[in-house]
Structure formats: structure tokens, C-alpha cells
Amino acid sequence: KAGVTQTPRYLIKTRGQQVTLSCSPISGHRSVSWYQQTPGQGLQFLFEYFSETQRNKGNFPGRFSGRQFSNSRSEMNVSTLELGDSALYLCASSVDTGWWTQYFGPGTRLLVL
Amino acid sequence: GQQVMQIPQYQHVQEGEDFTTYCNSSTTLSNIQWYKQRPGGHPVFLIQLVKSGEVKKQKRLTFQFGEAKKNSSLHITATQTTDVGTYFCAGVGWETSGSRLTFGEGTQLTVNP
Numbered sequence: 742k743a744g745v746t747q748t749p750r751y752l753i754k755t756r757g758q759q760v761t762l763s764c765s766p767i768s769g770h771r772s773v774s775w776y777q778q779t780p781g782q783g784l785q786f787l788f789e790y791f792s793e794t795q796r797n798k799g800n801f802p803g804r805f806s807g808r809q810f811s812n813s814r815s816e817m818n819v820s821t822l823e824l825g826d827s828a829l830y831l832c833a834s835s836v837d838t839g840w841w842t843q844y845f846g847p848g849t850r851l852l853v854l
Numbered sequence: 855g856q857q858v859m860q861i862p863q864y865q866h867v868q869e870g871e872d873f874t875t876y877c878n879s880s881t882t883l884s885n886i887q888w889y890k891q892r893p894g895g896h897p898v899f900l901i902q903l904v905k906s907g908e909v910k911k912q913k914r915l916t917f918q919f920g921e922a923k924k925n926s927s928l929h930i931t932a933t934q935t936t937d938v939g940t941y942f943c944a945g946v947g948w949e950t951s952g953s954r955l956t957f958g959e960g961t962q963l964t965v966n967p
Contacts, residue, residue, distance in 0.1 A: 776957075784897070784942065784957040797952055800855075831896060840946045840955045842887065845896040 742767055745834050745846035753852045759820040762849045766813050766834030772796075773815040774843065775807060778829040790815050791838040819851075827853045856881050856947045860958030868966050873930040875961035877943035884946045884953075886919055886926045891960070892939040900928075900941075933965050 746765045754760050766773050774797075775787040786799040790809035807817045813834075819826055829850050833843035857880040867873050877886065885904045889897040901910055903919035903926060910917045916929045926945075930937055940960040947954060 774955075783959040784944075786955065786957075797954065833897075840885075840953060842899045842902065843889075843897070843944075843955070844899065845889075847896050 742769075745832060745844055747830075747832050747846040747849050749849060750847065751850050751852075753854065754822050755854050756822055756824060758822050759818065760822060760851060762817045762819075762830055762832075762851075764815045764817070764832030764834075764846060766815070766832075767844055770834035770836055770844070771813055772835045772838045772841070773809055773813060774833045774835070775815070775817050776831045776833065777801075778831055778848070779827075784831070787817070789838065796838050822853045824853050827851060855949055856945070856954055856956045858943060858945045858956045858958040860943055860961055862961055863959065864962045864964075866964045866966065867933050869935060870932050873933050873937070873963055875928050875941050875943075875963075877926045877928075877945070877958050879924045879945045879947060879956075881924070881947045883923050884948070886923075886946070887944045887955075888917060888926075888928055889942045889944060889957075890939050891942065895939075897942060930963075933963070935965050935967050938963060938965050 748763045772791045774789040777785045789797040793809045804820045809815045829848045831848045833845045835841040887902045888900040891897045907921045908919040914931045940962045942960045943958045
């Protein structure tokens, strides 16, 4: 089976702009979670989508949003980018909701200037 | 909210030496997962522990889940250069807002050949 794919892999944006990241889960996986990874904060949970519904949400401001499509693909959007949003954004899929094994994609590295 | 603390943050060993990383949760966990992230890579699932006092082995790696289900450890015997990376524990616990998978900050292991 193909693994989790994320696009784009690298992105450079300026403050105030918005960005959309995409994630395609492993075939058959219905849950998609998003994480932000930074050197100082480790892996921080953003949100989880299952059956096109947000099931869990971390402690991030409303500028961070996401959605899931009927084919389980997911997108994450960050509006009004701030310098502190520079990070590696990781998507992880799992077979079902309920915190099963997380299969991570390669991530999108976002740099905000 | 739920917090998962991991120590040490960094560990440098000579090849052949043993290595241990410890994980402690502020709340009782339903299960704990361990992941490994190679430099420049993404987290990869290693194992999940569910039962109180559970011990699992994978070749040179030994994983333990505490009796109170609030702590866990990963021990590597006779480290090799292929063990280099950051090891994360991730605990599944319950908060008022629902269940949550919380990652520790990771232990970065370097191995000197």
C-alpha cells in the first residue's frame, strides 16, 4: 500500500498570507490527524477528522482549520500567517478514530518570513 | 490538560552502550505508543502497550508500561548507529473534551561509532 502523502513538501510564505496543505491517507484509513512539529514545542496535536467531521481539536487558534473530503483526503488551512507558524506540519492517518496507530506522512515544511 | 513528560531530552552514547528513555503522564493512560523519528524523517510507529505492567520486546528494544499506567520506558540494549533518532512516547488519555493522544517531547539519541 502507498503511504501517507502530503503536498507540498516545502512552502515559503510571508506574514499575513494564508496557506493550504493537503494530505492523502493510506487507502482504507478513515481518520486523519494533523500535527505541528517545532524544535521547541515538539509534536502538537492540531485536529482529527473522521468521516468528514472534526472529532478532536487541540489548543490552537481559530486561524488553523481543516476539512476532510468523502475520499478521506484532508486539507489544513492556516490564515493570517505569523512568524511563529513556521514548522513542520505532519499529517497522520489511522484505520479508525480512537487513537489507533498513527501512520505519518513526510510532512510539509512551512517557512513564514 | 493531559501532559506527557519525557526524559532525558538528549542522550549521547557510544555504540554498544545501553540506552533508556522514560515517559511520565500527568493522568492515567488507556494506552501508550512509541514512535521513532530519524533525522530529517517523520515519526514511525514502533509499538503500543495497553495492559498495566505490560512488557514487550522487539529484538534489542524493550518497552514497559507501568503498573499504574502513568509511565513507560523504552530500553535499547547494545545501541547501534542505526538506532540514531528521536524517540517519542505518546499517551492516550481522557480529558473533559474527550480522548487525546499526547506526545512527549522526545529523546534525541545520538550514537558514536
